[in-house]
Amino acid sequence: MENLPSILTPDLGLLFWMLLAFLVVFFCLARFGFPVIIKMVDERKQYIDESLGKAHEASERLAHIKQEGEALLQEAREQQAKIMKEAAMTRDAIVEQAQDKAHEESARLISEAKKQIEIEKQAAIRDIRSQVAELSIQVAEKILQEKLSNDKSQMELIDRLLDKVSKRENKD
Amino acid sequence: MFPLQLFAVHSTGKGELNISEIVLEHLSDDYEWHIASYGGKTISIPLPIIVKSSVTGQWSFCTPKTLPSNFFFDSAHHGKIFEKMPDGNNVRPIDLSITKAVAQIWIVVFILLGIFAYCARWYKHRDMKSLAPGGFVGAMEMMVMTINDDVVKSSIGEKHHKTYAPYLLTVFFFILTTNLIGLIPIFPGGANVTGNINITLFLAVCTMIVVNLFGNKEYWKDIFWPHVPLFLKAPIPLMPLIELFGVFTKPFALMIRLFANMMAGHAVILSFTCVIFLGWSMGVGFGLGLNTFSIIMLLFMNCLELLVAFVQAYVFTLLSAVFIGLAHKEEAAE
Numbered sequence: 034m035e036n037l038p039s040i041l042t043p044d045l046g047l048l049f050w051m052l053l054a055f056l057v058v059f060f061c062l063a064r065f066g067f068p069v070i071i072k073m074v075d076e077r078k079q080y081i082d083e084s085l086g087k088a089h090e091a092s093e094r095l096a097h098i099k100q101e102g103e104a105l106l107q108e109a110r111e112q113q114a115k116i117m118k119e120a121a122m123t124r125d126a127i128v129e130q131a132q133d134k135a136h137e138e139s140a141r142l143i144s145e146a147k148k149q150i151e152i153e154k155q156a157a158i159r160d161i162r163s164q165v166a167e168l169s170i171q172v173a174e175k176i177l178q179e180k181l182s183n184d185k186s187q188m189e190l191i192d193r194l195l196d197k198v199s200k201r202e203n204k205d
Numbered sequence: 206m207f208p209l210q211l212f213a214v215h216s217t218g219k220g221e222l223n224i225s226e227i228v229l230e231h232l233s234d235d236y237e238w239h240i241a242s243y244g245g246k247t248i249s250i251p252l253p254i255i256v257k258s259s260v261t262g263q264w265s266f267c268t269p270k271t272l273p274s275n276f277f278f279d280s281a282h283h284g285k286i287f288e289k290m291p292d293g294n295n296v297r298p299i300d301l302s303i304t305k306a307v308a309q310i311w312i313v314v315f316i317l318l319g320i321f322a323y324c325a326r327w328y329k330h331r332d333m334k335s336l337a338p339g340g341f342v343g344a345m346e347m348m349v350m351t352i353n354d355d356v357v358k359s360s361i362g363e364k365h366h367k368t369y370a371p372y373l374l375t376v377f378f379f380i381l382t383t384n385l386i387g388l389i390p391i392f393p394g395g396a397n398v399t400g401n402i403n404i405t406l407f408l409a410v411c412t413m414i415v416v417n418l419f420g421n422k423e424y425w426k427d428i429f430w431p432h433v434p435l436f437l438k439a440p441i442p443l444m445p446l447i448e449l450f451g452v453f454t455k456p457f458a459l460m461i462r463l464f465a466n467m468m469a470g471h472a473v474i475l476s477f478t479c480v481i482f483l484g485w486s487m488g489v490g491f492g493l494g495l496n497t498f499s500i501i502m503l504l505f506m507n508c509l510e511l512l513v514a515f516v517q518a519y520v521f522t523l524l525s526a527v528f529i530g531l532a533h534k535e536e537a538a539e
Contacts, residue, residue, distance in 0.1 A: 039233045039283045040401045040468060046255075046300045047234065047403040050307040055407065058314045058379060063371030066321035069328045070349045071370070076333035 222483055228475040232397045232468060233283055235305045236269045240392060250392075252308055257299040259288055306404070309396035313382045320345065352377050352522060360526035365533050369526070372415060376408060377522040384467060384514030388507065399517070400468030402460070409460035412525040417452065420532035427534070428452065455528055459521060466517050470510045477503045 173194070177187075238250040251268040256276060258265065265273050272278075272286070279287040279295065286302070287295045303311075327342045338346055357373050358366045383404075386394035398404055428448040430438060437444045477499045484495030 036282060038229055039285060040397065040464075042402075043406065044234070044300075044403050046302055047304065047306055047401070048407055049301055050303070051310060051404055051407045054307075054310045054314045055375075055379065055411070058317050059372065059375045061318055062321055062375050062378070065325050067349060067353075067371050067374045069325045070346055071353055073328050073331075073333065074346065074350055077337065080333040 222479065222486065224476060224479045224483065227479055228472050229283075231475055232400060232471055234396075234401065235284070236278070236286070236302060238305050238308065238392070238396075252303050252305065254286065254302040255300070256286055256288075256302065259296055259298050260290065305396045306398050306401055309386070309394070309398050310383070310404075312393055313379065313386060313398075316386070317378055317382055348378075349374060352519075356519070356523050357526050360523065361530040361533060362535075365529075368419075369415070369529050372411075373522050373526055373529075376411070376525060377518050380408070380463065380521055381515060381518035384518060385511070387467070387471065388510050388514065397468065397471050399463055400471050402464050405460040405464040408463070408521065409456040412459060412528065413452075413456035415525075416456075416528045416532045419529075421534070423534045424532040455524075459524055463517050463521050466513055470506070470513055474503060474506050474510065477506060 236254055237252055240248045240250065242248070251270065254265070254267050254269065254272060256265050257263070258273075258275065260275070265276070267273065269278075276286050276288050276298070278284045282297075285297065286300055288298045290296055324342050324345050327338060337343065352374055353366075353370055356377075357370045361369055380399060383398045387396060387398055387400070389395055428451075429442075429445045431444050431448055433444045480499045481496050484492040484499065487495075
């Protein structure tokens with residue numbers, strides 16, 4: 034024990050300085066060194082965890098929104114189809130109505146025209162009749178002036194004419 | 206370790222190499238920081254000597270060259286400072302000198318403080334939303350979090366690990382930095398610190414204090430009244446005795462493991478370096494063969510020591526964490 038190499042001999046001076054140096058390094062590092070690093074890493078870990086959670090939530094929400102959007106689109110499509118159908122129906126109805134009205138109008142016009150024609154015809158017939166009567170009177174007058182020389186034949190003719198006229202009158 | 210000047214120092218004149226002495230001398234603490242020797246001249250940084258005289262009780266501050274006459278470097282005690290007493294005896298005075306190992310420890314302290322001050326400053330200007338650090342700060346963050354999560358948290362448990370993490374992280378980075386800087390053969394490194402029993406003793410005692418001071422009821426119950434058949438603990442307290450012994454052997458094993466590994470690594474590298482000089486003293490043919498072999502082995506050993514430097518720091522931290530974890534056993538665990 035007396036003469037061991039110095040690396041095997043306890044030495045007060047070395048132990049003293051070692052204690053001092055170790056305390057210095059321990060207090061400095063334990064206060065300003067390691068806690069800073071460990072705290073930062075822990076905080077970063079927490080932050081990353083939180084961010085991951087948020088990202089998950091966001092993607093979920095996005096998926097939800099997509100679903101909702103699709104549903105909305107589907108609904109819109111259905112609505113569109115319905116509106117189109119209604120529009121077609123309305124159009125058909127309008128066309129039909131218009132046709133009906135046109136029919137009615139044309140019928141009315143035709144019937145009015147027919148009435149007008151009837152009236153015109155009546156007027157024309159009347160006109161012709163009066164003209165025929167006048168003509169026949171003039172013809173009769175001329176015939177009478179020229180050919181009626183005796184009373185007897187005159188009378189006979191008048192009778193015959195009267196008969197004919199009355200017959201026609203009865204016929205009409 | 207200053208392999209390059211070994212030859213110049215130890216073999217000039219004598220022509221013979223005492224390898225074990227050279228190796229031991231380079232492993233040992235010293236009162237000056239030897240840099241190089243060339244042509245009989247020695248370049249070294251004198252380190253302050255602080256001793257208290259046992260006779261007068263007076264503190265002396267000096268360098269190796271201006272040592273007061275009542276003190277001397279005792280070559281019989283590996284060059285430690287001794288004091289001549291008036292009665293003719295030689296005694297070891299109280300010696301608080303800044304030796305090579307002490308200087309090396311302070312260099313490590315400043316490196317560690319510098320590194321973590323740099324990292325802390327990086328974090329100061331950022332918050333949790335900024336990107337994770339890259340480069341050097343990222344590497345430090347990765348190391349800190351590896352030790353914190355894989356070693357401390359998994360060994361001690363979720364409940365208590367926050368209390369002990371700073372201590373264990375400090376131990377890890379202190380040992381790692383000291384080991385690595387000890388592998389650099391030139392000035393700011395090279396001193397054999399973790400291969401000195403005082404350092405490992407101190408670290409092991411720290412762990413022992415932490416374990417036993419903060420151990421819970423369950424831990425002490427396991428020592429004095431363990432779960433073994435009754436005849437093993439009463440009337441003769443056989444198991445409690447063994448358990449109590451274990452309280453001291455655990456940190457003792459920590460101390461020896463780190464010391465022996467680092468010391469042995471340094472010793473092997475130094476020995477291979479010496480073989481280079483030994484080879485040349487045996488002739489050119491021998492020299493070339495041995496040198497090739499030594500250089501390959503040196504490179505291999507240095508790579509291995511890089512690994513060992515990390516592994517030993519890791520193992521010390523891991524075992525300390527496990528012992529602390531055992532001292533915080535939950536009652537339901539049995």
